[in-house]
Amino acid sequence: MGGVQEVQLQIRGISGPPSGSPKDTEAAGDDRPQPRSKLKHWRWWVAVAANVFFILAGQTVATLLGRLYYNEGGNSMWMATLVQSAGAPLLIPFLLLPPSQSDSSSSSAAAPPVPRAAVASTYVALGLLIAGDNLMYSYGLLYLPVSTYSLICSTQLAFSVAFAYLLNAQRLTALILNSVVLLVFAAALLGVSSGSDGSSDVPKGKYPLGFALTLGASATFSLILSLMQRAFQRVVRRETFAVVVEMQMWTNAAAACASVAGLFASGEWRGLAGEMEGYGKGRAAYVMTLLWTAVAWQVSSVGTVGLIFLVSSLFSNVISTLALPVVPVFAVVFFRDRMDGVKVVAMLIAVWGFLSYIYQHYIDDSKAERPSDRDEPIVENTDTS
Template identity: 55%
Template sequence: MAHAQEIQLQIRGIPDEESVDARDGPKAATGRSTRSSFRWWMTVLVDMLMVLCGTTVATLLGRLYFNSGGNSKWMATLTQSGGSPLLVVPLLLSPARSAEERRPAALKMVAIYAGIGVMIGFDNLMYSYALQYLPVSTFSLVAATQLGFNAITSRLINAQRFTALIANSVVVLTFSAAILGVGSSSDETSSNVPRGKYPLGFVLVLAASAVFALILSLFELTFEKVVRVRTARWVLRMQMHTNLVASAVSVAGLLASGDWRTIPGEMASFKDGRTRYVLTLVGTAVSWQAAAVGLVRLIMRVSSLFANVTCTLALPLVPVFAVALFGDRMTGIKIVAMLMAVWGFLSYMYQHYIDARRRAGAENAECRVCATRTGSHAVLPA
């Protein structure tokens, strides 16, 4: 009976919504209308813009905090997750959970929130140190290695399929970061980057990129194996709860390190005053949350690797703005590294395009076979 109902849906052109997986994108859209396909791609594009704009603005404001007199690594770490309470508003406005929706065990979700949240907190700390020790253009380009790390974690944890184009993307982006490391001695900027800290900053951003890649794969695994529901409500819940734990880690570090005592003096000595200090921190927190929500939505809709590839698309943007705002020099080495990063991104996107075309062809062939088998039946069983 179920098979007969499925055949009826196919003949009438009505989509079987229960069989649609948000991650499949073009695959799911093949059996639906052109409008549904267009809507899916537009949603993914919005998520990508959130990641690109949020990452670019947050990175630049984070560098501005240190350049204008800020010095607390724990405060900079807190801004990367401290905006999570803002997600309560869209969470309350999101559609209510249906009665049929699967509810994962509460204790299991608490453990996941706590584990991933602690990892996010310390990952943010490493990024904060690295951002202070590296020019923002170099920081953003070295962070491209997170795609290479994510390719490994996606393969081991999420069973991501490797192809020649994906391998090319990973290798090219890795060499892009390696070139920056070799040319670090010639990277002099007018930014307030501590001398002699470049190697430490380089190591920290590499370590942070590896942990970040692991976090993305764990998010995808959670949606796959535990939550098993792909809704906006669960995206917001995952993002808010893990970031609340990360914020608790940051606040604990801020209090334990004694950095909280320096905040009044930091505000007083901040360039252009206390108002700019507060606006810089608030702007950074909001930008990181916008980027993070877009990132988790892409993980839910497509994959962690696709979400990470989108992050690398910000690479051409950040160095250009850094040159204009902070006086970073766009050296020949950075230009080559940036071009290699763009090439790595395009390689992955082309592989995604090939996969989409292949899936669409397979689905169309399946539909033709189904139509051939059922075309002679005038009446189908109910």
């Protein structure tokens, strides 16, 4: 689904609005003027809304451009894989930002530093997994209509729950189980359908293979998320904005190197010049399609990193998955994908599954806020007169 999505780490402890929010000010008994705290609160919400937009727009544009690459004559699997992670250097400016006060306090309270060799080997291992995952997604996008592809990708949320339960000891509730079952049903509906969408741009007879590869890629992506969480807990041992961006950048750099190696080992690099010359919209459009696909994945990455830092990794993961049913709507407009009854039902089931998942975590957040309300000091009336 793109190297950008691998930054959706399930990091614990990075959640909620900044310490300057009205809620924190009231709890601390601060008598500072309220307009200033309200301004900080609104800035936080504007930042969250902007990052949500980056994820939705980035993923949608990148997926549609990936389909356009195939439709206009592109056929290099390794090139389609490379552009999903090749934009990693675009994240370097975020590493140059000065650390925030919360980052500084987190670093000062962190455990002793881990040897860089252990961190580097972890990044390389994750990068290789990401490259393989991106390759499966590339095949899936080639062999499936983009609307079907996106709906199958929505099962990554169900796989995330399963791996989080097995590897990260996440508890399961009735609402989460309901979400998993609904997403599985949505994928099953697409799996048992005929696979013919009336799209001449999709290779005939490849629907079962495309379905299996996309489903496998979604499962692998969810496994990567759980492994990243364990890497943060066992290897990196720090949870700051800079560290999150660093993991995103270096794992994608490793994935890009693996993709370049695959491009040369497979011999596909020899056909790139001819592919450019035969591209339906021209040579310039060929370069721009690949360039903006890489940029779009990194725009989504910036939004993902921002939501991890501002709210939580879980919220970032949900927003990223929620973007997937948006793609079929644009696929109908731009690629004339047929939106039949099976797809409509699958989309509605998937959206209902997302809502169940989000509602469960709304309940969890509400419960988490109650103790802070009870922790406020109670002033007793000691006047006995």
